[in-house]
Amino acid sequence: MDWLDQELKLALERKEPSPDFAARVIRRAARGPSHHMQRWLAAAAAVIVMTSAGLGYRHHQGEVAKDQVMLAFKITAVKVNHIQTHVKGAVR
Amino acid sequence: MNLLRGLAVAGCCAALLCAQQFTFNLDHLAAKASDSVDISLNGPTLQFAAKFLDSKDPDQAKVKQLIAGLEGIYVKNFEFKSRGEWSQADLDSVRQQLRAPEWSRIVGIRSAGDGETAEIYVRNQGGKVTGVAILAAEPTELTVVNIVGAVDLDSLAALGGHFGIPELSEQKDSGKQKGTGKRAK
Amino acid sequence: MTVLEAPPETALDFAGLVREHQSMVFSVCWHFLHDRDLAEETAQEVFLSLHRNLASIQSAAHAAHWLRKVAVQRAIDEGRRRRRRPQVALADVAEPVALTPARDPMLAETLRRLVATLAEAPRMVMILRYQEDLDATEIAETLDMPVATVKSHLQRSLALLREKVTRRGLGGKKWIG
Numbered sequence: 001m002d003w004l005d006q007e008l009k010l011a012l013e014r015k016e017p018s019p020d021f022a023a024r025v026i027r028r029a030a031r032g033p034s035h036h037m038q039r040w041l042a043a044a045a046a047v048i049v050m051t052s053a054g055l056g057y058r059h060h061q062g063e064v065a066k067d068q069v070m071l072a073f074k075i076t077a078v079k080v081n082h083i084q085t086h087v088k089g090a091v092r
Numbered sequence: 093m094n095l096l097r098g099l100a101v102a103g104c105c106a107a108l109l110c111a112q113q114f115t116f117n118l119d120h121l122a123a124k125a126s127d128s129v130d131i132s133l134n135g136p137t138l139q140f141a142a143k144f145l146d147s148k149d150p151d152q153a154k155v156k157q158l159i160a161g162l163e164g165i166y167v168k169n170f171e172f173k174s175r176g177e178w179s180q181a182d183l184d185s186v187r188q189q190l191r192a193p194e195w196s197r198i199v200g201i202r203s204a205g206d207g208e209t210a211e212i213y214v215r216n217q218g219g220k221v222t223g224v225a226i227l228a229a230e231p232t233e234l235t236v237v238n239i240v241g242a243v244d245l246d247s248l249a250a251l252g253g254h255f256g257i258p259e260l261s262e263q264k265d266s267g268k269q270k271g272t273g274k275r276a277k
Numbered sequence: 278m279t280v281l282e283a284p285p286e287t288a289l290d291f292a293g294l295v296r297e298h299q300s301m302v303f304s305v306c307w308h309f310l311h312d313r314d315l316a317e318e319t320a321q322e323v324f325l326s327l328h329r330n331l332a333s334i335q336s337a338a339h340a341a342h343w344l345r346k347v348a349v350q351r352a353i354d355e356g357r358r359r360r361r362r363p364q365v366a367l368a369d370v371a372e373p374v375a376l377t378p379a380r381d382p383m384l385a386e387t388l389r390r391l392v393a394t395l396a397e398a399p400r401m402v403m404i405l406r407y408q409e410d411l412d413a414t415e416i417a418e419t420l421d422m423p424v425a426t427v428k429s430h431l432q433r434s435l436a437l438l439r440e441k442v443t444r445r446g447l448g449g450k451k452w453i454g
Contacts (some may be wrong), residue, residue: 004438008438011386012389012408015307017316017317017320025325026323028293065140068133069133069159070155071131073165076251079252083199083210086210091215117398120395
């Protein structure tokens with residue numbers, strides 16, 4: 001096997017997380033439905049708040065998207081125009 | 093060439109390639125760039141943005157017209173403080189993908205004196221244009237654009253006259269040497 | 278992939294799955310994100326997602342496949358969310374414990390740094406190839422990517438790494454197995 005393949009296998013070999021990682025994950029998962037219910041309730045409350053402010057946020061999102069589109073086409077326009085200038089200069 | 097403020101704008105696609113028609117493979121240049129622009133806008137986002145474009149503004153009206161049939165626009169632009177930060181291999185990895193049968197190069201320019209190259213490719217399927225790719229390179233700037241969908245090439249070509257760019261017919265010689273670019277194929 | 282039905286007496290045990298696969302999940306996240314805390318946080322989220330979806334997991338093999346796919350996706354999402362490439366100052370970060378000692382620590386660290394500079398897609402391809410020993414077809418399935426693209430990423434990344442390592446005067450040693 002190629003030396004680079006061997007070295008990459010070593011360099012990218014699996015590592016171990018913290019010694020208590022598994023225990024933490026199992027404990028967290030064991031909190032189960034009540035923990036999830038709290039999260040869902042919090043999320044639902046957030047949605048209600050956001051919906052009432054939703055129009056403003058959506059407008060903001062739209063403005064951001066619009067700016068991105070304009071910038072994308074501005075860059076495109078600059079490059080296309082540059083190419084056209086060169087072509088026109090070559091054709092003369 | 094106008095300098096553009098670096099913006100990092102996240103795309104909304106979950107998959108690695110989004111709806112782009114080829115991979116840019118240029119993310120590694122971001123760390124070396126003094127300014128960079130990264131735009132990924134898929135079809136739904138474009139149509140959403142279109143609602144906020146002001147038809148009374150000539151530039152915005154032009155863009156609104158252009159994006160009507162589009163499925164996405166993806167732009168990566170990098171500006172560097174010094175030469176040598178990007179290599180031909182970076183562009184070749186894009187060009188390689190544009191050698192696929194459905195892509196055709198419709199124009200290419202090279203300015204040996206300025207070290208500039210630029211190319212436009214068009215994607216054809218069933219006799220219809222389904223995408224455009226623009227590659228533009230200068231010693232300290234690299235730009236790749238992929239416009240996906242039914243691109244109106246005439247409208248794209250007519251972008252001059254907008255965004256503060258003079259129309260081609262209005263442009264005086266800008267100091268570029270005449271006849272140094274290769275004739276377009 | 279053939280999914281086998283688990284016999285009733287070997288019903289999936291979440292805690293057992295965590296212990297069995299924590300190294301794989303954490304390592305995918307760590308090699309991709311190069312931030313130990315973030316990698317553990319992301320790995321934890323992967324396992325919590327497994328816990329929520331445990332009913333739909335059909336076998337131990339399915340669990341392993343599912344975990345790897347979700348770990349890859351979460352690592353990529355987290356990397357994008359943070360809007361930064363992994364910083365390669367590995368000397369400042371406590372190195373997680375390796376399962377086997379590296380033969381040449383300097384070369385191994387250099388390779389890890391170089392892999393960290395790769396773009397998102399080739400970086401994950403390299404991790405799946407060399408950490409998980411997946412072949413191109415398996416990598417393509419995990420990443421939802423054409424096999425040809427996977428091979429291209431591997432080829433280019435290896436060429437780049439080989440060039441950078443040999444330029445530094447490292448590597449090229451004969452492997453004595």
